[in-house]
Amino acid sequence: MALRITVIGTGYLGATHAAAMAELGFEVLGLDVVPEKIEMLSAGRVPMYEPGLEEMLQRHVAGIEGSTGRLRFTTSWEEVADFGDVHFVCTNTPQKHGEYACDMTYVESAFDSLAPLLTRPVLVVGKSTVPVGSAARLAARLAELAPVGADAELAWNPEFLREGFAVDDTLHPDRIVVGVTSERAEKVLREVYAVPVGEGSPFVVTDYPTAELVKTAANSFLATKISFINAMAEVCEAADGDVAKLAEAIGHDERIGSKFLRAGIGFGGGCLPKDIRAFMARAGELGADQALTFLREVDSINMRRRGHMVELAREAVGGGSFLGKRVAVLGATFKPDSDDVRDSPALNVAGQIHLQGGQVTVFDPKGMENARRVFPTLGYAESALDAVRGADVVLHLTEWREFRELDAEALGAVAGHRIILDGRNALDPVAWREAGWTFRAMGRPTA
Known part of the structure; x- marks a missing residue:
């Protein structure tokens, strides 16, 4: 009999995972504690912008004409416990308020709600990004609370979704990592991921701690690479070098590679900043804080880039004050192909200039609604042309x-x-200068 899958938490990760599991042929039931979110998903709509996700959802949501009907959503824990053979926990793990550490409230609440209802052997699979050591603790909690005891097994299967590419990353992952303690758990997950594994996706089997560390280690490496090239941009500006040419030259070294070597205002979003901070906090708890002190500098370089862009803008409008100056900002999301403005460097820069008296007008292709919620006092334009008017x-x-x-x-x-x-060092300086613009990019010569 085919496995039936539940997905607990239908935010960015959960909604994508639920739709992808249905796409791979499974019967899927998604759960969320927010009724409005369930209503939206049940109508085939997603609460965020992610290319291809809504179309994939509509192919499978029950009740939509022409769909496979393999995907449903509910707010009932009892229904989820009764339905599922494999329960994926995809709840959020935000940064704690006023601390670097990760807030495990939503994950722990999901386990506490599900476990007492598990009366037959099941596999619970954590996908949320958690501090190392969490899985072992949650496995014990699961076995303690579940009527079926140790037959409610836990596995840890970190997600590696890139916003803007989440659908492809779920259906065709560059690796599948599973932290397990039994052959049965591994066998079940091989069945779940049979299609991508058959297409060549590597399947890496580890223990719990290693599986938990993979995501934070990967994000720490990427953050380090971004901050490294931004540090080089600072040196290039001091020495009148060109960071774009520097990045091109070192990128040809296959040990380094060219990806994530574009200097700019740094990284943001809901993952990289909070993940590296939580990693530092957890290393401190484990007595290994010295191993990750370099991440403090990575974070510091990243935040410094935002302030540097504000200073460049101040120089550009005359070097004194932003008062009475009109500033056009192209971009509000933390990256393209997303409507996510969480810890967005673009919106942070816009906000800083606004707070210093500048008249700021923002345009973003997909992030306007979310940006307005975060910074309602900024000006918003309907197009890039309107944003730039009079700037x-x-x-x-x-x-x-x-x-x-x-x-x-x-x-x-x-x-x-x-x-x-x-x-973002993404525009063509020659084309803009030929059109009569004074063009300046971070870490590059002024002409």
């Missing part, structure tokens, strides 16, 4: 393709001053 300086802060394809001449015709600062 004393234009800041390019999220590397949407749409911005790379902007007509510099047309924007120049409506701008107050033709000055653009490229905070």
Whole structure:
């Protein structure tokens, strides 16, 4: 008999995982404690922008004409416990307020709600990013609370989704990591992931602690690489070098590689910043804090880039005050192909300039609604052209393709001053300068 799958938590990770499991052919039941979210998903709509996700959801949600009907959603823990053979826990683990540590409230609440209802052998699979050591503790809690005892097994299966590519990353992962304590758990997960494994996705079997560490280690490495090239940008500015050419040259070394070597205003979002901070906090608890002290500098370099962009903008409008100056900001999301503005460097820069008296107008292809909720006092335009109208300086802060394809001449015709600062090193300096713009990018020569 085919496995039946539940997904607990239907945020960004859970909604994607539920739809992908249905796409792989499983009967799936998703649970959330927020009724409005369940209503939305049951109607085939997703609460966030992610390319391809809504279409995949609509192919499978029960009740939608032409769908497979393999995917349903509920708020009932009893229904989930009765339905599932494999329960994926995909709840959020935000940063604790006022601390670096990770908040495990949602994960622990999910285990406490599900476990007492488990009366037959099942596999519970954690996908949330948690501090190392959590899985062993949760496995013991599961066995203690479940009527079926140790037959309610736990596995840890970290997610590696990139916003903007989440559908492809779930259906065709570059690796599948499973932390297990039994052959049975491994066998069940091999069955769940049979299609991607059959297509060549590596299947890495580990213990709990290693599985928990993989996600935070990977994110720490990526954050380090981004902050490294941003540190080089600081040196290039001091020495009048070109960080883009530097990155190109070192990127040809296969030991280094060219990915994540574009200098700019740094990383943000709901994962990288909070994951490296939680990693540092957990290392401290384990007595291994010295091993990760370098991550403090990684974080510091990253936050410094935002302040540097504000200073570049101040220089561009005359070097004194932003008062009475119009500043256009292209981009609000932390990265393109997403509507996510959590810890967005672009929105942070816009907010800082606004707080210093600048008249800031923002445009983003997908993030306007979320940006308005976070910063209702900023100005928002309907298009890039409208944002730039009358601006004393234009800041390019999220590397949407749409911005790379902007007509510099047309924007120049409506701008107050033709000055653009490229905070993502993604625009073509030659094209903008030929259109009469003063073009400046981080870590690059001014001409």
